[in-house]
Amino acid sequence: MDTNVQKRRENKKSLRVKVISLGNAEVGKSCIIKRYCEKRFVPKYLATIGIDYGVTKVQVRDREIKVNIFDMAGHPFFYEVRNEFYKDSQGVILVYDVGLRESFDALDSWLTEMKQEMGSQANMESIIFVVCANKVDLTKRRVVDESEGRLWAESRGFHYFETSAQSGEGISEMFQAFFSSITDMCENGGKKPAPEVSIGFTKEQADTIRRIRNSKDSWDMLGVKPGATREEVNKAYRKLAVLLHPDKCVAPGSEDAFKAVVNARTSLLKNIK
Numbered sequence: 001m002d003t004n005v006q007k008r009r010e011n012k013k014s015l016r017v018k019v020i021s022l023g024n025a026e027v028g029k030s031c032i033i034k035r036y037c038e039k040r041f042v043p044k045y046l047a048t049i050g051i052d053y054g055v056t057k058v059q060v061r062d063r064e065i066k067v068n069i070f071d072m073a074g075h076p077f078f079y080e081v082r083n084e085f086y087k088d089s090q091g092v093i094l095v096y097d098v099g100l101r102e103s104f105d106a107l108d109s110w111l112t113e114m115k116q117e118m119g120s121q122a123n124m125e126s127i128i129f130v131v132c133a134n135k136v137d138l139t140k141r142r143v144v145d146e147s148e149g150r151l152w153a154e155s156r157g158f159h160y161f162e163t164s165a166q167s168g169e170g171i172s173e174m175f176q177a178f179f180s181s182i183t184d185m186c187e188n189g190g191k192k193p194a195p196e197v198s199i200g201f202t203k204e205q206a207d208t209i210r211r212i213r214n215s216k217d218s219w220d221m222l223g224v225k226p227g228a229t230r231e232e233v234n235k236a237y238r239k240l241a242v243l244l245h246p247d248k249c250v251a252p253g254s255e256d257a258f259k260a261v262v263n264a265r266t267s268l269l270k271n272i273k
């Protein structure tokens with residue numbers, strides 16, 4: 001075959017992509033990447049200084065993908081170094097430590113930093129996000145459960161994986177899904193294709209589950225004022241039950257939220273004449 005034709009064919013099949021890792025310091029970003037690229041785990045903490053850069057080649061279907069990985073430092077001290085590297089990313093690995101709630105709560109501020117730094121370039125429709133709930137091997141210290149993490153991720157259209165850089169759990173599955181979605185997006189002209197399966201729950205359902213999780217007492221959970229009447233409690237209960245009934249709602253955590261609402265109603269009605 002004409003070598004130029006062959007070269008053109010090969011070029012068509014190869015892709016270059018840029019991905020970045022984000023999340024608080026010490027959540028395990030570098031270890032996740034090391035586990036995937038080098039198949040090993042380093043227990044000693046070696047903070048990333050500014051940025052670590054690496055290249056890896058992966059095969060997705062008939063394409064060879066050259067992945068440029070920019071592993072960011074999570075420490076606020078390195079903000080000035082980090083902020084240069086957000087632009088032109090096609091994929092973002094967002095990591096938190098399931099044993100540290102503040103690292104989960106910080107995910108929103110990582111997205112904010114990213115949007116700010118990308119400025120007018122910030123087109124979230126052209127970026128694949130994957131959320132890693134990391135260090136799941138440390139089960140005893142876990143404080144953020146799967147449904148809470150999954151709800152945060154899936155309600156934004158992000159992938160969600162439970163991972164352990166230490167044991168390797170979830171790591172290759174996560175990268176496979178991540179690279180495959182990035183390839184789909186590139187083949188779709190840089191736009192995320194419509195998801196094969198819709199997320200299956202509404203923003204109202206997701207927000208309600210979050211509100212129920214964070215409520216301070218049964219009144220707050222049902223969204224009524226302390227001292228509300230039986231009718232008011234029952235009305236609020238019915239509205240929530242319709243929204244969250246396990247037959248109707250598939251959002252992560254809906255079953256627990258529904259049970260909590262049933263219990264809140266029962267305990268309030270016991271004390272209202």
Ligand code: GTP
Nearest residue numbers: 026027028029030031043045048074135164165166
């Ligand atoms: P910065 O570079 O400072 O932003 O931190 P990082 O997010 O890259 O964290 P790093 O990968 O360096 O890991 C931090 C510490 O957590 C290290 O001591 C790792 O050995 C440990 N660690 C990372 N992942 C896991 C995991 O899945 N399980 C356990 N048990 N420890 C982990």
Ligand code: MG
Nearest residue numbers: 029030047048
């Ligand atoms: Mg690091």
